[in-house]
Amino acid sequence: MRKRYSGKYVADSKNLYQEVILDHNRKPRNWGGLADATHKSEGVNPLCGDHIHLALRVAGDAVEAISFEGESCAICKASASMMTTAVKGKSRGDAEQLVNEFRDMATGKLDTATTPHHLGRLTVFSGVRDLPTRVKCAILPWHTLHAALNSQATTSTEADADPMHAPVIGV
Amino acid sequence: MTAPLTARQVQPEQVFDVERIRADFPILKLKVNGKPLVFLDNAASSQMPQPVIDRWVKYEASQHANIHRAVHYLSETATAEYEAARRKLHAFINAKEEREVIYTSGATEGINLVAHAWGRKFLGAGDEIILTTLEHHSNIVPWQMVAQEKGAKIRVVPINDRGELLIDEYRKLFNANTKFVGATHVSNALGTITPVRELIDIAHAHGVPILIDGAQAAPHLKVDVQALDCDFYVFSGHKLCGPTGIGVLYGKAALLEQMNPFKGGGDMILSVTFEKTTYAPIPAKFEAGTPPIAAGITLGAAVDYLTNIGMENIAGHETDLLDYATDQVNRLPGVRIIGSAEQKAAVLSFAVEGVHPHDVGTLLNEDGVAIRTGHHCAQPVMQRFKVPATARASFAFYNTMAEVDALVASIKRAQKVFG
Numbered sequence: 001m002r003k004r005y006s007g008k009y010v011a012d013s014k015n016l017y018q019e020v021i022l023d024h025n026r027k028p029r030n031w032g033g034l035a036d037a038t039h040k041s042e043g044v045n046p047l048c049g050d051h052i053h054l055a056l057r058v059a060g061d062a063v064e065a066i067s068f069e070g071e072s073c074a075i076c077k078a079s080a081s082m083m084t085t086a087v088k089g090k091s092r093g094d095a096e097q098l099v100n101e102f103r104d105m106a107t108g109k110l111d112t113a114t115t116p117h118h119l120g121r122l123t124v125f126s127g128v129r130d131l132p133t134r135v136k137c138a139i140l141p142w143h144t145l146h147a148a149l150n151s152q153a154t155t156s157t158e159a160d161a162d163p164m165h166a167p168v169i170g171v
Numbered sequence: 172m173t174a175p176l177t178a179r180q181v182q183p184e185q186v187f188d189v190e191r192i193r194a195d196f197p198i199l200k201l202k203v204n205g206k207p208l209v210f211l212d213n214a215a216s217s218q219m220p221q222p223v224i225d226r227w228v229k230y231e232a233s234q235h236a237n238i239h240r241a242v243h244y245l246s247e248t249a250t251a252e253y254e255a256a257r258r259k260l261h262a263f264i265n266a267k268e269e270r271e272v273i274y275t276s277g278a279t280e281g282i283n284l285v286a287h288a289w290g291r292k293f294l295g296a297g298d299e300i301i302l303t304t305l306e307h308h309s310n311i312v313p314w315q316m317v318a319q320e321k322g323a324k325i326r327v328v329p330i331n332d333r334g335e336l337l338i339d340e341y342r343k344l345f346n347a348n349t350k351f352v353g354a355t356h357v358s359n360a361l362g363t364i365t366p367v368r369e370l371i372d373i374a375h376a377h378g379v380p381i382l383i384d385g386a387q388a389a390p391h392l393k394v395d396v397q398a399l400d401c402d403f404y405v406f407s408g409h410k411l412c413g414p415t416g417i418g419v420l421y422g423k424a425a426l427l428e429q430m431n432p433f434k435g436g437g438d439m440i441l442s443v444t445f446e447k448t449t450y451a452p453i454p455a456k457f458e459a460g461t462p463p464i465a466a467g468i469t470l471g472a473a474v475d476y477l478t479n480i481g482m483e484n485i486a487g488h489e490t491d492l493l494d495y496a497t498d499q500v501n502r503l504p505g506v507r508i509i510g511s512a513e514q515k516a517a518v519l520s521f522a523v524e525g526v527h528p529h530d531v532g533t534l535l536n537e538d539g540v541a542i543r544t545g546h547h548c549a550q551p552v553m554q555r556f557k558v559p560a561t562a563r564a565s566f567a568f569y570n571t572m573a574e575v576d577a578l579v580a581s582i583k584r585a586q587k588v589f590g
Contacts, residue, residue, distance in 0.1 A: 049553075074527060
């Protein structure tokens with residue numbers, strides 16, 4: 001059972017900074033640019049300065065290669081790193097399905113303990129739903145992937161530019 | 172007067188009893204994640220002591236009514252209390268006249284009021300407004316909006332690597348087109364106390380009015396607007412142990428009288444026909460509509476509370492906290508303090524090598540330590556120091572040395588987690 005906000009603030013971040021997240025932060029996978037990219041997008045969270053560049057090589061229906069680089073907090077970087085390993089080799093449809101499931105998990109709409117999903121180890125990020133100001137850190141790479149697959153050059157976690165309609169957190 | 176915090180007269184220890192003061196703040200007894208709350212986000216909003224909470228309750232329980240209108244007992248009581256609070260605020264900043272104290276919703280609204288009511292009337296194409304690199308977005312954006320509308324230009328005072336304004340550069344920015352200056356008294360992101368008196372004198376030597384953003388100064392040091400001789404001064408109630416939604420714009424009466432109203436509505440008029448409206452004299456001219464009466468009265472109680480402790484005592488204790496925290500944090504390898512001005516209020520911005528500020532904030536929260544992380548609505552400051560964000564601990568008079576130790580221990584733990 002996940003902890004819920006109940007007047008008494010219960011941060012679940014002891015679970016959030018699990019070793020797998022710290023490891024992906026220290027040694028991000030698929031880090032760097034992609035020479036023969038077919039899809040690119042840049043994701044920005046203006047509230048905290050998270051900023052990532054994502055590059056994909058899509059052949060037919062498959063995400064053949066994916067890489068990222070940028071500057072961000074550990075949650076965003078680890079989320080991006082694990083995202084790249086999760087979607088590499090997947091079809092566009094499967095990648096988009098992961099985008100939706102990840103977003104729903106992070107915003108608390110999908111309880112991965114009770115509902116079937118395809119997120120696998122990505123459930124280590126489920127703790128962000130108890131930390132509303134950190135939700136966007138985890139979701140930003142997925143926004144950016146969605147934007148890249150839909151040939152948008154840039155995306156932001158804020159306002160009109162937000163294709164995912166994540167909850168807006170005040171400055 | 173702008174005597175620097177370090178030049179304070181420290182009162183004997185028995186006068187400033189921090190544990191006795193803490194007993195007034197129910198929220199400080201909270202536990203967060205099983206740990207005692209260590210609240211070090213006071214620059215964002217400070218906590219409310221019981222006597223101030225009680226004042227709000229008393230108003231709602233026995234004095235609630237609309238003001239400046241009806242002839243019945245409650246309305247007259249509410250009006251008298253609301254105006255009594257204005258007198259307290261007037262005394263708190265030593266304004267010359269009570270009518271120079273305008274209630275606003277906070278510092279942001281005060282600046283917007285001046286930008287619209289003064290700026291839109293007196294600024295024209297080619298005119299220049301001087302602001303500083305240290306400004307909060309609330310003292311940048313309103314001026315950009317007016318500048319864009321009027322074709323005016325914004326000039327910016329640079330800072331050095333310690334986060335101090337370069338006064339010689341400020342002097343050089345003045346020319347025949349300079350029409351207004353906006354400057355902060357204390358930087359919210361770095362804690363720098365600016366040499367406001369000098370900034371004001373230089374502006375006046377050029378015949379230019381100046382607004383001082385006192386949002387971060389009013390809670391921490393004695394403000395005397397007559398001694399400063401500033402033309403406008405703004406601050407917010409919720410950083411003064413008062414409620415949100417209330418604040419003050421001080422303005423010199425002669426300037427306020429020249430200005431257009433900001434908002435139209437009830438309470439700001441003398442007479443209305445569909446052909447012509449005659450505006451009320453100040454301060455009513457700027458106070459359209461039913462104001463936050465409870466918040467205003469409660470802010471009066473907050474000012475009483477602070478005055479009873481003494482702003483000099485508050486500044487003294489906070490400087491002790493800052494000095495100790497600066498020393499302790501400086502001893503941590505891999506931690507860099509951002510902002511090392513000679514004159515500083517109790518704000519400690521820092522960066523932990525290899526750990527993003529947001530991760531620092533979340534990890535500290537696990538230990539019950541509340542700090543602010545982000546750009547602090549001061550992106551030009553972040554750009555100047557080439558950081559996307561910082562972690563910021565900001566102290567109030569109810570914080571303790573033990574809480575500084577808790578902060579330091581928690582930073583060490585964050586480093587270990589990321590080690």
